[in-house]
Amino acid sequence: MKCRICDHEITPFMSFGKMPIANGFLLPDQYDDEYFFELKPAFCEQCYSFQIDDQPDPELMFHDQYAFFSRTSKFMQHHFSEYAAWVCDNHLSGNDLFVVELGSNDGIMLENFAKRGIRHLGVEPSANVAEEARRHGVDTIVRFFGPETATEIVGKHGQADALLAANVMCHIPDLNGIAEGANRLLKQDGVLVFEDPYLGAMIEKSAYDQIYDEHVFMFSAISVANIFDPHGFELIDLLPQETHGGSMRYVLARKGVRAVSPAVTDIVKAEKAAGLHLPETYQHFRENCEASKARLVRLLQEEKAAGRRVVGYGATSKSTTILNYCGIGPDLIEFISDTTPIKQGKYTPGKHIPVKPYAAFAENYPDTALLFAWNHQKEIMQKEGDFAAQGGKWLTHIGDD
């Protein structure tokens, strides 16, 4: 295959096997039509980007039923309020500011600019979430972002001081189109700010469940610099984040226009020390994934042999990669509890483990809980003190024995 960024010939360094749509929770009468593709990550030795080879048709992943509303999480509301404040304090100044966000979802970030009286516009492809954003006073157009949309926005509103995104860039196969759109949209001293799950954190933790159909890319600072360099942008700031098990916030501006923070040099240096630019790092990662799989399957089989009940905690999109790669089905996990009503009563993609409401866990504790929402481990451990107090045991796929 060719690299999506630079056209260099690339070869996947491993396969996770046949995967269903990560968020494709389903009913038994849909099993026969279930879609599978082969999940194979690849590393480009020319631009250092980490990407998946094959990706299902976007319509299979982002449909009406997808309806992911960011606003439902208090934790994320707080995160976006801080994100907006950080952008305002560090990278925006002047009068009559104009801020655009791509993939603005239900307006959870832009409402913080709206409250400050800053001109703003959300660009969101899903009509239902865009409608929710408007209800919260956030101006939103229903579009995919690219060069044409950028030209349209500039025609109506003028050029922007900032183009923002959160957990969106890594979903977009054509990043050159995004960069070209940013070029048209931004003022000469405008900034492009986005954050996504961080490759460095994934490699460090062997958190391979970050790899699934929706994540076309996992970024490093080195790769982001290379992606935007041909379009005239450079990295001017970086800020590591704890969200999604380890994320990175990237700030780019036109070359030579803004001061470059020392964080950029420091983090690029740390990435080189971790070998994120070297193909052998991904061979090690593959070995770590295989070891993690062997360990998890062994632990679950031991639980079963000892007659202990095991239940999954959090039917996340990420859990689809773990369950299908490791071949874990209802013989090893009785059910997975989840608080999202749309998933309850359905079955997990590929392995068809039942998804039950949270009460099924809380009202009849299992012996062991396999934590799929490991990125919220801290909050969950606080909430579930009783489970541990009654002898309940937690497992994750990324821990040690």
Ligand SMILES: [Zn+2]
């Ligand atoms: Zn490349």
